[in-house]
Amino acid sequence: MFPAIEIRQVHKRFGNVQALRGVDLSIQQGEFFALLGPNGAGKSTLINILAGLALADSGYLKVLGHDVRANYREARRSIGVVPQELVYDAFFTVREMLQFQSGYFNLRDNSAWIDELLESLGLADKADVYVRSLSGGMKRRVLVAQALVHKPPVIVLDEPTAGVDVELRQSLWAFIRRLNREGHTIVLTTHYLEEAETLCSRIAMLKQGEIVALDTTANLLNRYAAIQVSIRLNPPRLPESLQPLLCGQDGEVFRFSLKHHAELEDVLRTLRMEEIRVVELDVSKPDLEDVFLRLVRS
Amino acid sequence: MTGLWTLFYKEILRFWKVSLQTILSPVVTTLLYLLIFSHVLEEHVLVYPGVNYTAFLIPGLVMMAMLQNAFANSSSSLIQAKMNGSIVFILLPPLAYWEFFTAYVAASVARGLVVGLGVGLAGLWFAAVPLVHPLWMLAFALLGSAMLGAMGIISSLWAESYDQMSAVQNFIIVPLTFLSGVFYSTASLSPLWRGVSRFNPFFYLIDGFRYGFFGASDVSPLFGLSIVATCFLALSLTTLLLLKSGYKLRK
Numbered sequence: 001m002f003p004a005i006e007i008r009q010v011h012k013r014f015g016n017v018q019a020l021r022g023v024d025l026s027i028q029q030g031e032f033f034a035l036l037g038p039n040g041a042g043k044s045t046l047i048n049i050l051a052g053l054a055l056a057d058s059g060y061l062k063v064l065g066h067d068v069r070a071n072y073r074e075a076r077r078s079i080g081v082v083p084q085e086l087v088y089d090a091f092f093t094v095r096e097m098l099q100f101q102s103g104y105f106n107l108r109d110n111s112a113w114i115d116e117l118l119e120s121l122g123l124a125d126k127a128d129v130y131v132r133s134l135s136g137g138m139k140r141r142v143l144v145a146q147a148l149v150h151k152p153p154v155i156v157l158d159e160p161t162a163g164v165d166v167e168l169r170q171s172l173w174a175f176i177r178r179l180n181r182e183g184h185t186i187v188l189t190t191h192y193l194e195e196a197e198t199l200c201s202r203i204a205m206l207k208q209g210e211i212v213a214l215d216t217t218a219n220l221l222n223r224y225a226a227i228q229v230s231i232r233l234n235p236p237r238l239p240e241s242l243q244p245l246l247c248g249q250d251g252e253v254f255r256f257s258l259k260h261h262a263e264l265e266d267v268l269r270t271l272r273m274e275e276i277r278v279v280e281l282d283v284s285k286p287d288l289e290d291v292f293l294r295l296v297r298s
Numbered sequence: 299m300t301g302l303w304t305l306f307y308k309e310i311l312r313f314w315k316v317s318l319q320t321i322l323s324p325v326v327t328t329l330l331y332l333l334i335f336s337h338v339l340e341e342h343v344l345v346y347p348g349v350n351y352t353a354f355l356i357p358g359l360v361m362m363a364m365l366q367n368a369f370a371n372s373s374s375s376l377i378q379a380k381m382n383g384s385i386v387f388i389l390l391p392p393l394a395y396w397e398f399f400t401a402y403v404a405a406s407v408a409r410g411l412v413v414g415l416g417v418g419l420a421g422l423w424f425a426a427v428p429l430v431h432p433l434w435m436l437a438f439a440l441l442g443s444a445m446l447g448a449m450g451i452i453s454s455l456w457a458e459s460y461d462q463m464s465a466v467q468n469f470i471i472v473p474l475t476f477l478s479g480v481f482y483s484t485a486s487l488s489p490l491w492r493g494v495s496r497f498n499p500f501f502y503l504i505d506g507f508r509y510g511f512f513g514a515s516d517v518s519p520l521f522g523l524s525i526v527a528t529c530f531l532a533l534s535l536t537t538l539l540l541l542k543s544g545y546k547l548r549k
């Protein structure tokens with residue numbers, strides 16, 4: 001079985017900006033994958049090269065085994081891309097755009113699927129409206145629908161939820177999840193890290209054109225994220241041996257930053273031995289934001 | 299084939315939806331030329347024997363309108379799509395570069411023919427024009443519109459702004475059409491300017507097109523056709539190579 005996406009040693013330079021420096025990445029079929037990174041990291045550049053909108057300086061990319069240059073027709077049939085920029089054609093209505101897009105993919109009669117897309121994306125009542133007169137969030141939904149007209153096995157969404165309201169964000173993700181369950185591979189970029197954390201099983205972090213981390217979401221959280229623990233102590237004093245773990249104090253509440261949950265047990269044992277009582281305890285889950293910030297700052 | 303057909307259909311729909319601007323307005327402008335020039339020059343310009351100036355002018359104006367509108371069609375569609383980013387909708391699907399080329403050129407030809415037909419029919423109201431060799435007329439009409447459709451693609455690929463695009467239109471296309479013998483027979487020019495005219499490919503388009511109507515021309519229609527066909531092939535080849543390489547389209 002071919003990987004959904006295979007990227008080898010891809011370099012890309014724009015003038016004197018080195019946008020990608022030797023990116024290697026394999027994404028298996030059926031994965032729900034996040035490509036994260038700060039502004040300007042090269043996420044969109046990588047996606048554009050994958051979609052054939054830009055050309056790599058060196059290296060190669062394959063979609064379901066089809067090289068994006070040599071077998072561009074098969075590669076493009078296999079992938080659906082939601083571009084980051086809110087673009088639209090001022091001359092046509094939502095339905096016309098979807099019909100054209102179907103035609104470009106050699107689909108003659110696609111109206112059943114088009115209707116389903118319109119319904120699922122909350123666009124049914126906008127079908128015959130000119131795209132130019134829709135609101136920003138609505139235009140974004142049209143872009144999503146356009147990317148899905150040919151039921152691509154690999155779906156790439158470049159910040160699909162930027163400027164989209166909460167309700168649609170949830171219904172959009174429910175829809176994308178359904179597609180993933182039905183076997184579509186999903187790759188997304190987003191700056192809402194909690195989205196990536198709840199949806200994606202694997203994450204790549206891109207920084208200045210390089211992949212700086214690539215692992216399952218769970219492993220990344222374990223490896224990089226600190227567990228924040230707040231404990232109210234009576235008496236409010238901290239044994240010497242726990243000082244290095246302390247990262248803040250509010251009166252009787254001591255805040256610790258721990259690497260593993262196992263460390264919490266050591267803290268509690270030390271306190272018990274020193275006969276300091278734990279009055280209140282609060283453990284916050286590690287989140288992707290910590291991982292992100294640590295990787296970006298390092 | 300569906301992909302090519304869809305792109306062609308979309309391009310037709312694009313100009314049809316704004317036909318006031320893309321069809322009616324060039325027809326009216328061209329008729330104004332006809333009105334003014336035929337009025338001013340009717341008595342002064344000598345053309346073919348037995349052909350009055352207004353009748354002579356009509357095929358020239360029809361061809362000029364066809365050429366300018368064929369160029370405007372592909373160039374404005376592509377420069378707009380490039381500028382507002384909607385070009386991605388045709389770059390993402392598996393359309394081959396030759397399908398891209400064929401669809402845009404065919405739509406340009408369609409626009410050229412519709413505008414040309416409009417000017418021609420309206421022109422009949424001003425003067426009766428014979429149609430001696432309809433196939434010659436058609437051959438030059440098709441080749442001319444297709445040539446300008448291809449030129450429209452090339453210039454809109456090259457242009458990085460609306461400003462550059464209108465520079466091509468105003469400094470290359472308009473002068474070449476105006477100086478191609480629309481308003482006069484090059485036989486009436488001095489030998490020097492007649493010689494210079496022969497380097498303008500648009501001259502052969504107008505001259506050959508006119509031959510279709512009157513059966514008379516400044517150069518042999520077969521010679522004209524071979525020049526025009528060669529130009530069309532060269533332009534097509536250039537366009538296809540540019541599209542294949544992704545020139546200024548795929549960064």
Ligand SMILES: Nc1ncnc2c1ncn2[C@@H]1O[C@H](COP(=O)(O)OP(=O)(O)OP(=O)(O)O)[C@@H](O)[C@H]1O
Nearest residue numbers: 014017019037038039040041042043044045046549
């Ligand atoms: N067409 C272009 N011309 C010149 N430079 C470009 C072009 N496209 C991207 N870049 C540069 O390449 C780098 C990577 O940009 P890219 O858009 O891929 O970042 P990104 O990770 O998608 O960022 P964001 O989160 O803001 O979308 C940036 O420095 C950007 O300025």
Ligand SMILES: [Mg+2]
Nearest residue numbers: 043044045084
């Ligand atoms: Mg981006």
